Each structure stands twice: as structure tokens, then as C-alpha cells.
Amino acid sequence: EDKVVQSPLSLVVHEGDTVTLNCSYEVTNFRSLLWYKQEKKAPTFLFMLTSSGIEKKSGRLSSILDKKELFSILNITATQTGDSAVYLCAVEASGTSYGKLTFGQGTILTVHP
Amino acid sequence: NAGVTQTPKFRVLKTGQSMTLLCAQDMNHEYMYWYRQDPGMGLRLIHYSVGEGTTAKGEVPDGYNVSRLKKQNFLLGLESAAPSQTSVYFCASRPSSVGTTYGYTFGSGTRLTVV
Numbered sequence: 001e002d003k004v005v006q007s008p009l010s011l012v013v014h015e016g017d018t019v020t021l022n023c024s025y026e027v028t029n030f031r032s033l034l035w036y037k038q039e040k041k042a043p044t045f046l047f048m049l050t051s052s053g054i055e056k057k058s059g060r061l062s063s064i065l066d067k068k069e070l071f072s073i074l075n076i077t078a079t080q081t082g083d084s085a086v087y088l089c090a091v092e093a094s095g096t097s098y099g100k101l102t103f104g105q106g107t108i109l110t111v112h113p
Numbered sequence: 114n115a116g117v118t119q120t121p122k123f124r125v126l127k128t129g130q131s132m133t134l135l136c137a138q139d140m141n142h143e144y145m146y147w148y149r150q151d152p153g154m155g156l157r158l159i160h161y162s163v164g165e166g167t168t169a170k171g172e173v174p175d176g177y178n179v180s181r182l183k184k185q186n187f188l189l190g191l192e193s194a195a196p197s198q199t200s201v202y203f204c205a206s207r208p209s210s211v212g213t214t215y216g217y218t219f220g221s222g223t224r225l226t227v228v
Contacts, residue, residue: 004155034215042203042219043156050213088155098163099144099207099217100171103155 002027006089006104014112017079021107023089024071031094033072034101035063038086046074046087079111115139119204119220126194126227134189134223136204142218143209145187146171147179149200150222156203162187163209194227201225 003026013019025033032050036043047056052067060079065072076083086108090101117138126132136145143164148156148171158171160179168179176198178190187206191198204220 006155009153042221045215045217048215090155098161098169099209099211100146100158100161101148101156101217102172103148103157105153105155 002091002093002102004089004091004102004104006087006107008107009105010108010110012110012112013079015080017111018075018077019079019109021074021076021087021089021109022071023073023104025089025091025102025104026070027091027093027102029094029097030067031092031097033065034090034092035072035074036088036090038088038106039084043088076109079109081111081113084109084111117204117206117218117220119202119223121223122221123224124226126191126225128194128196128227130194131190131192132194132225133191134202134204134225136187136189136206136220138185138187138206138218140206140208140218141184142206143184144207145181146205146207147177147187147189148203148205149173150203151200159189159202194225196227199225199227 007022035046047063049065055064063074086106089104146161147159162168162181165184202223207216
């Protein structure tokens with residue numbers, strides 16, 4: 001059974017801080033790892049990672065995958081109050097998984113002014 | 114394009130009542146999914162479909178039924194609602210072949226409360 005574990009479960013920081021969110025996984029026939037941001041509505045796609053060691057970057061957010069150690073991190077630098085959200089990690093298997101996603105429980109990030 | 118549309122957006126049911134949640138997509142995607150999300154948890158797969166007329170169970174299928182009579186629609190039914198089915202329900206779709214691209218589209222969710 002595929003499994004995704006995120007840590008920490010919640011995090012409270014002040015504006016300007018840098019945060020690192022963790023995601024470890026177990027999946028048969030790994031295809032991709034996905035990061036989402038969720039603000040009281042549907043998850044918003046952030047990154048898709050398929051190759052180990054290649055950093056994906058978008059503004060103040062970046063993410064990297066380690067396929068040997070089976071984990072990924074999401075970094076947010078110079079945090080802003082608008083970064084407050086639940087961050088979800090999910091994995092997709094290849095083959096006959098038909099695109100099914102296994103999600104972690106999420107990390108609740110709160111950024112105070 | 115509207116993407117993935119879920120109806121209704123909110124619903125309150127009494128225990129034992131039945132209802133159907135509708136998911137409609139206009140992107141000609143083959144794959145469609147129903148997830149539920151409970152507080153403090155990520156999304157969990159209820160049922161999914163890989164094409165018109167086919168459905169399969171996901172991680173938490175008990176108490177739900179689904180149908181995909183048309184490619185663009187994926188219906189989730191609750192025959193006899195229970196308080197444990199209080200949740201936010203998300204529908205998603207994806208093409209069958211995405212290569213190295215992302216491909217998923219999520220609906221905006223249905224918040225269901227069973228009292």
C-alpha cells in the first residue's frame with residue numbers, strides 16, 4: 001500500500017522566515033511526487049517532481065526530490081501572510097495506477113505579520 | 114473552458130437520506146476521480162473511473178456508489194447518508210496519457226454535512 005507522511009503537521013512562523021516542509025513516501029513503481037497549496041478550497045498545483053536531485057523553483061518556493069531516500073522537501077523563503085495554507089504532498093505510481101494519487105495528511109502553515 | 118464542475122457546492126443531509134454529487138468535465142479526459150477530505154487529513158480516494166462505463170474502488174469506497182454513463186460525467190451516490198460521511202468531496206480528472214506533464218484538474222469541492 002502506498003504511503004505518504006508529511007512533517008511537521010503544523011508550523012507557525014513570522015513574516016520573513018524561511019520554512020522547510022518534509023514529505024516522505026513509500027510507493028510501488030514511482031512516477032511522480034506532487035506538491036499542492038490548499039486555502040479552504042481545491043488544492044492548487046505547485047510542483048511536479050519526477051527526477052532525483054533536480055530543483056523546481058517558482059518565485060520564493062522551491063522543491064527537490066531524493067528518490068534514493070524517498071523524500072522531498074518544499075522550501076518557502078521570505079514567507080508572507082499569503083503563504084498561510086495547508087501544503088499537501090502526493091505521490092503517483094506508474095503502470096496500472098491510472099493516475100491515482102496518494103496524499104499525505106498535510107502541513108498547516110501559519111505566517112504571522 | 115469550465116474545467117471540472119461540481120454540483121452542488123454545499124448540502125446538508127439528514128441521516129439515512131440519499132443524494133448524488135455530480136462531477137462534469139469538458140476537457141475530454143478519460144480518467145476521473147472522487148476524493149474526500151476530512152479535517153487534518155489529506156485527500157483520500159473513494160472511487161475512480163478510467164473510461165465511460167467503467168468504475169473501480171479506491172481507498173475508502175464503503176457507503177458510496179458511482180457511475181460513469183457518459184465520458185464527461187462522474188456521479189457519486191450516497192444511498193443512506195451517515196454522519197461519518199460529513200466531509201468535503203473533490204472530483205478530479207486527467208487525460209490517460211500525460212507524458213511528463215501534470216495533467217490533473219480539480220473541481221472546487223462539495224461540502225457535505227450529515228446530521
